[in-house]
Amino acid sequence: MKFSHKNIYKFLYQFLILFGFISNITLGPISSRRIVLLFVLIELIIRWGEVKRVFKVDIHKTRIAILFLLGCLLITFVHSIGARPADEFTKYFTPRSLLVLIINVYALGIWCILEFKNYEGFLKMIVAIMILQSFFTYVSAVYQPFRIFVAEHFMSESYLSRSQNVVYGYGGRAAGVGLAWSMGSIVLAYGCFALVALKGSSYINNLWFAVFYAIILGATALMGRTGLVVELALLLYYGVRDGKGFSISKVRNVLGLVIVALVAIFILGKVFSRYEAGAAEATQEWMMAFTDMEKVESVNNGVVDDGFPPFSTDFIFGTGLALGQYKNFFFTSDSGYIRSYTSVGVVGLFFFYIGILYLILSTISKSVPKTTRRLMWVGILILYVVEYKEPFILMAVYVWQLFTMGLFVSRDAPLKEL
Helix, strand or coil: CCCCHHHHHHHHHHHHHHHHHHHCCEECCEEHHHHHHHHHHHHHHHCHHHHHHHHHHCHHHHHHHHHHHHHHHHHHHHHHCCCCCCECCEEECCHHHHHHHHHHHHHHHHHHHHHCCCHHHHHHHHHHHHHHHHHHHHHHHHCHHHHHHHHHHHCCHHHHCCCHHHHCCHHHCCCCCCCCHHHHHHHHHHHHHHHHHHHHCCCCCHHHHHHHHHHHHHHHHHHCHHHHHHHHHHHHHHHHCCCCCCCHHHHHHHHHHHHHHHHHHHHHHHHHHHCCCCHHHHHHHHHHHHHCHHHHHHHHHHHHCCCCCCCCHHHCCCCCEEEEEECCEEECCCCHHHHHHHHHHHHHHHHHHHHHHHHHHCCCCCCCCHHHHHHHHHHHHHHHHHCCCCCCHHHCHHHHHHHHHHHHHHHHCCCCCC
């Protein structure tokens, strides 16, 4: 690509749109995702002729998924009638949250198809955003003034309400700009997923793959263990994806660079200890917590055992509540599945998760190579496994990325074998 002013402006526009959507930065009373959605919808209206062609070629295939999601939407709408206001201890699976998910996925997916020429350009933009967020994460891990600035200007109220976020990071965690905790770490993990897709299609060489993967994985380790586990699993998949057995040579360079990156973070933490004493120790303790089986078990109990009600007729269509008190029971689980079960019941849960699955799979045509479909299934598996811990699907980013990748791989099929 020639570096003309036009191309530079286009790159910056695409970068800012996707950075704002993926990061969901808090900008006073509004989030960057809402601003991005407004710009995207305006552009789609202006380019309506092109949008209609995308609907005709690609989007019409998702109509079964929409029927399932509309079924879930109807249940949430019925529950919303006369519901008491949400507060710190009462949360709902609302019609608005589901509509926002659907609109974001479709609008941004169509926008990407119109803006990016191919699969490669789309994935490289995602990687570039994750590299920048990784840089922010490293800086926040070792330099408290930066973390304070980001927390006060770009993070949500729930993040600011916990003072340890500014002192050591939440439980010793670092944060990016608009990305934090487990949800932020999963966003970074899908950057590594994009790298595996690029490498499989020979769009990136071994050296840059290893360097970029190590940068993102090191940052994820400082932000959230959930994303770290996903990235290690992806690395394992990368090692065995050719079906010829595990190849240690494929992952050796990446793991070596990760170790170097983490050691560097620890050293930098010591160097900047005059800004926040004990930060390096707090981060090290948090990162190693996943090796403590008692802590792992306590997390699992918090996900499953807390607030899981026994089945009754109340949970055929749910109660409307994701968190809060219902009769003599308190719903307190973090699990996306349990929150869906309590709020929209068994019927709504089926509609929602089958609808999301159909939404992604319907974009993948039969002409796509088996190995490409296998990679998409790995992405879907990750999506549904991490939903066990928290309601990640409603974050929209993960569903959108897989949905858009599906649109691209079908358009570009047959791609180079993954």
